[in-house]
Amino acid sequence: MSGIEVTGLAQRRSWESVGLPDVEQVRPGLWSVPVPLPNNPLRYVLVYLLELDSGIAVIDTGWSTEEAWSTLVAGMAVAGYTPPDVRAILITHIHPDHYGLAGRLREASGAWVALHPADAALIPARYGLGLERLLENMDALLVEAGVPDEVRAELTGASMGIREFVAAAEPDVLLEDRASVPLPGWDLVTLHTPGHSPGHVCFLDRRGRLLFSGDHVLPRISPSVTMHAQQPVNPLADFLDALRGVRDLDVDEVLPAHEWRFRGLDVRVDELLAHHRQRLDETYAAISGAPGLTCWETTLRLRWSRDWSQIVGYMRRAAVGETLAHLVLLESSGRVRRDDARPVHWYPADDSSDR
Secondary structure, three states: OOOOEEOOHHHHHHHHOOOOOOOEEEEOOEEEEEEEOOOOOOOEEEEEEEEEOOEEEEEOOOOOOHHHHHHHHHHHHHHOOOHHHEEEEEOOOOOHHHHOOHHHHHHHHOOEEEEOHHHHOOHHHHHOOOHHHHHHHHHHHHHHOOOOHHHHHHHHOOOHHHHHHOOOOOOOEEOOOOOEOOOOOOOEEEEEOOOOOOOOEEEEEOOOOEEEEEOOOOOOOOOOOOOOOOOOOOHHHHHHHHHHHHOOOOOOEEEEOOOOOEEOHHHHHHHHHHHHHHHHHHHHHHHHHOOOEOHHHHHHHOOOOOOHHHOOOHHHHHHHHHHHHHHHHHHHOOOEEEOOOOOOOEEEOOOOOOO
């Protein structure tokens, strides 16, 4: 059992009963609005409303579905607001469950949309006219990973179905690391925390001693950190560095985008770091036990949260990407190496069997 202190007790009770939590006033001027995610094991995203003198700012939005929109609007009403009261839309990262309603909400309100530049740069290829090239690059990556032909086409396009849940919005404001967020009455600072997404950010409320952690630090699960066509060369190294960067922040409470609020940021970061150390060792053991495995073959030898037969579609592609992210980090730390073949085969660094 995790050593953190759960502060969102009602949220956890709702999670355990497979329900949707209520809208909550977390503190004066701050509201939590759960917005449902269709056919998704995370079930909902927590949208935060920050009260301003002239309206509200919103952190994340939910998927662009009618159910999500009506739930978000109803949650605003509980807090005493409507979509035209929104002045700012702060996005932790451009995955559909966080960014999906940004365009519709901006259209309804005239609010400005803020993103980190690294995620803003991904929008044209992911949600615009660059899709064909993106799919080609994704397919090439899966070929190198050794994904069999009979499943590769499915995995290449596995995320296409959720594109319909995004009303894309080019950002009006780009928020760099350590940049102050221009919200009157709030002392909010952007923290660049890449890994789960290249431009993922957390928002630190220095006055309220709160961390809006997005998907970077969640209370129960480890966020997916994968290699894919739009990730930097070593995303897991970036993620672990970013975890260490927030570990010792002086905050009273963490407000994540999923599950429930908690205290004990340092404890939770240590748990996540330990999880990845163990996963790196498991991955290394697989390669040591059978030098010359492809990434796909390595993936099949690792333990997952459910039986492999139940991991399908996008989840299967994410599993391959997570394995590859761990292999790349092992390579950068000198524990494994790759050959020049296609698909790529992996060996312990001191193994010379393919030379």
